[in-house]
Amino acid sequence: xxxxxxxxxxxxxxxxxxxxxxxxxxxxxKIVSLRYxxxxxxxxxxKVIPLSGVYSPRRGNVVIGKVENMNQNGWIVxxxxxxSAFLSVNEVPRYVNKDAMEEVFKIGDxxxxxxxxxxxxxxxxxxxxxxxxxxxxxxxxxxxxxxxPRIIGKEGSMIKIIKENTKCxxxxxxxxxxxxxxxxxxxxxxxxxAINFVTENSFVSGLTEELTKWFGENKQ
Amino acid sequence: xxxxxxxxxxxxxxxIRPIEAKVGVVPSADGSAMFKSGNTIxxxxxxxxxxxxxxxxxxxxxxxxxxxxSMLSFSxxxxxKPGRNRRAMEISxxxxxxxxxxxxxxxxxxxxxxxxxxxxxxxxxxRCAGINAAAMALAHAGIPMTDIVSSVAIGKLDKTxxxxxxxxxxxxxxxxxxxDIPITLTHEGKVTHxxxxxxxxxxxxxxxxxxxxxxxxxxxxxxxxxLKDAIDMKNGGEK
Numbered sequence: 001x002x003x004x005x006x007x008x009x010x011x012x013x014x015x016x017x018x019x020x021x022x023x024x025x026x027x028x029x030k031i032v033s034l035r036y037x038x039x040x041x042x043x044x045x046x047k048v049i050p051l052s053g054v055y056s057p058r059r060g061n062v063v064i065g066k067v068e069n070m071n072q073n074g075w076i077v078x079x080x081x082x083x084s085a086f087l088s089v090n091e092v093p094r095y096v097n098k099d100a101m102e103e104v105f106k107i108g109d110x111x112x113x114x115x116x117x118x119x120x121x122x123x124x125x126x127x128x129x130x131x132x133x134x135x136x137x138x139x140x141x142x143x144x145x146x147x148x149p150r151i152i153g154k155e156g157s158m159i160k161i162i163k164e165n166t167k168c169x170x171x172x173x174x175x176x177x178x179x180x181x182x183x184x185x186x187x188x189x190x191x192x193x194a195i196n197f198v199t200e201n202s203f204v205s206g207l208t209e210e211l212t213k214w215f216g217e218n219k220q
Numbered sequence: 221x222x223x224x225x226x227x228x229x230x231x232x233x234x235x236i237r238p239i240e241a242k243v244g245v246v247p248s249a250d251g252s253a254m255f256k257s258g259n260t261i262x263x264x265x266x267x268x269x270x271x272x273x274x275x276x277x278x279x280x281x282x283x284x285x286x287x288x289x290s291m292l293s294f295s296x297x298x299x300x301k302p303g304r305n306r307r308a309m310e311i312s313x314x315x316x317x318x319x320x321x322x323x324x325x326x327x328x329x330x331x332x333x334x335x336x337x338x339x340x341x342x343x344x345x346x347r348c349a350g351i352n353a354a355a356m357a358l359a360h361a362g363i364p365m366t367d368i369v370s371s372v373a374i375g376k377l378d379k380t381x382x383x384x385x386x387x388x389x390x391x392x393x394x395x396x397x398x399x400d401i402p403i404t405l406t407h408e409g410k411v412t413h414x415x416x417x418x419x420x421x422x423x424x425x426x427x428x429x430x431x432x433x434x435x436x437x438x439x440x441x442x443x444x445x446x447l448k449d450a451i452d453m454k455n456g457g458e459k
């Protein structure tokens with residue numbers, strides 16, 4: 001079945017061969033969409049990929065956020081979702097002097113962290129992992145969080161092309177923030193242009209080839 | 221006995237005004253839509269789901285919907301005072317009731333979805349245009365819903381039922397006078413909202429509902445097309 005745009009309440013397909021996946025529902029033998037997006041068939045499992053909407057946090061997501069506040073036990077980080085996230089001192093893999101917590105992160109600092117749990121009490125962040133921690137250099141900008149998977153590409157293929165062609169280090173937070181660290185501003189701006197090209201053409205099939213072509217046409 | 225009823229703008233009795241719709245008209249909103257029916261134009265913008273403020277209104281069981289309808293001061297020929305008034309508050313609440321049954325907000329506890337409806341040009345049927353625009357804007361904002369609602373006003377001029385009244389027709393004074401029945405239906409055909417201003421018999425009310433079903437189907441097709449056209453699959457990207 002071909003990918004197509006569906007609206008809420010629209011019947012995607014009929015029959016017993018299909019199972020309802022994400023953002024869909026089975027109603028009287030029909031698979032009905034519950035969200036506005038693209039419908040996709042994965043061997044009989046029908047799901048709808050949302051194209052718009054705010055970021056909804058999930059366990060395991062790597063996010064980029066801003067320290068909003070701090071207390072005795074850690075930092076409150078704003079991660080572009082309805083609920084602010086909490087980064088506990090126990091989840092920072094270094095010694096933290098509780099009397100001088102500003103030395104680690106102060107209000108306004110940008111951190112890259114991982115969501116390790118989402119519970120009733122809120123979202124908890126962790127810095128245990130590779131490439132997590134405070135961000136010191138580079139440029140940060142926001143993209144539509146629904147397009148993040150496209151920027152990363154299948155097994156990181158898209159981001160790899162961008163990194164190779166711009167010689168910049170690119171980190172994409174699932175919450176829609178992108179961090180670019182390069183040798184100079186020009187290369188960082190060029191990488192930003194490349195990412196904007198991906199988000200603007202996110203429905204094109206074979207986008208990795210298109211991006212390679214784009215890099216051929218556009219030199220920094 | 222068939223008497224031909226002539227309407228001022230030459231429409232058939234069951235014919236609605238020409239409609240146009242577009243999504244993504246407010247770039248800074250999470251979802252937005254414009255709905256135009258004849259000379260009535262409504263713009264809806266959706267923000268959220270986001271944390272509910274004030275905090276005491278938070279509901280830990282499910283998310284909430286908040287609607288605000290307002291007619292801009294230049295939307296009618298006599299300038300109206302902008303801001304909240306008795307009528308706008310009623311329509312805000314009515315819009316909320318019309319939209320709430322299709323929304324699935326259980327996954328957003330303590331959160332709120334804000335819908336702002338602005339009428340930039342009014343020629344009767346503004347609440348219907350507002351609901352139609354809001355339904356599209358909510359879908360555009362990626363809010364999970366079971367269906368899309370469509371709304372239309374059915375009127376009774378003297379003894380004849382007509383679809384989608386204009387302001388001129390609403391001011392009709394002869395015979396039994398005008399009756400205005402705004403109706404909102406899901407695509408499945410369930411009624412989520414119905415108001416009645418005037419007087420009508422039970423039998424004729426049933427006929428009005430049947431008329432609304434046909435008219436809402438036309439509205440739904442336009443809403444559906446607008447949402448689908450917002451994404452250009454062939455050339456890639458949003459228009």
